[in-house]
Amino acid sequence: MTRVLDYFSTLVAEDESLPLTEAVLALAQDAYPDLDMQGTLAELDALVLRLQQHLPDDASIEHKVLQLNDFFFRELGFSSNTNDYYDPDNSHLNMVLKRRRGIPVSLGVLYLEMAGQIGIPVRGVSFPGHFLLRVMTPAGNVMLDPTTGHSLSEGEMIEMLEPYVATAGESVGRALRLLLQPATRREIVARMLRNLKATYLQTERWQRLLAVQQRLVILLSDNIEEVRDRGFAYARLNYLRLALEDLEHYLGDRPDADDAAAVETQLHELRQRAQQNNHD
Structure with a gap:
C-alpha cells in the first residue's frame, strides 16, 4: 500500500x-x-x-x-x-x-x-x-x-x-x-475520490474507505476535514493510535469547528478503548 x-x-x-x-x-x-x-x-x-x-x-x-x-x-x-x-x-x-x-x-x-x-x-x-x-x-x-x-x-x-x-x-x-468554470485536474481527481468515498460509506466497506481517505489527504493536503475523515475511518477499523492522531490534529487546527463537540466525544471514546486494550 x-x-x-x-x-x-x-x-x-x-x-x-x-x-x-x-x-x-x-x-x-x-x-x-x-x-x-x-x-x-x-x-x-x-x-x-x-x-x-x-x-x-x-x-x-x-x-x-x-x-x-x-x-x-x-x-x-x-x-x-x-x-x-x-x-x-x-x-x-x-x-x-x-x-x-x-x-x-x-x-x-x-x-x-x-x-x-x-x-x-x-x-x-x-x-x-x-x-x-x-x-x-x-x-x-x-x-x-x-x-x-x-x-x-x-x-x-x-x-x-x-x-x-x-x-x-x-x-x-x-x-x-x-x-460552468473549468475544473482543475486536481478537482477532477478529488471528485472521483469523493464518489468512491460516498459509495464505501454507504456500503460500510471501511478498508476501501480508508484507502480513499489516504488518497484524499495526499491530494488535498490543505483540507483538514479529510484528515478528520481519515481519523474516523481509522477508528472504524480499530487503528486507535492513528485515529487519535488524526482527530487530535483536526481539533488542534479547528478548535471552534461546528463538529468539535462530536469529535471530542469520539476522541474520549477512542482513548477509553485504547486504555482498555492496554489493560487487556
Missing part, C-alpha cells in the same frame, strides 16, 4: 504537471492491486490511433468533435451505467474502459484524454450532480454531456441545476454562469 500511495503522491505533486488520466487510473490500484497501468494507458492510446485514421489532417474542431462523439458513443459504445450507478467500478478507469460503462466524471476523463490527443480544446466542468465537458470552438463554448455527447442548451443546464439551488429564476442563471 505504501508503494501505491507513494506513486500517487508523485503523480499529484504539482498542479502544472498532474497527468489526469494516469492519476485517475491509479485510484483503481486499491481494488485491483495487479493492475497493469502502462498496459491500460497503451490500450487507450490504441483507441485514439483508431480514431485518428478517420480524421483528415485539416479537420476543424467541430468536425473532430463530431468524429470523436461518433467513435466514443456509437462505435465504442460508452454510456452511463444506469443499472448500477453506485458500483465502485464506475470510478475505476480500467473497468470503465473494459465494460464501456461509467458515470459522468469517469466517462468525462476518458473523453478528455481522447479529445486532448486529437487537438480538441476541451475542459471538464464540476457541475453539481453531473460532470460536464466544455469544448472551446471558434463559434464559442459548447457544453457536452459526457454520457451521451449531447450538446446542452442553457435551459437544459438550468433545469439540471434547479435541485441544487435554493431559489429559482434569475439566481439560477447567475449560479449557472459561475458553475
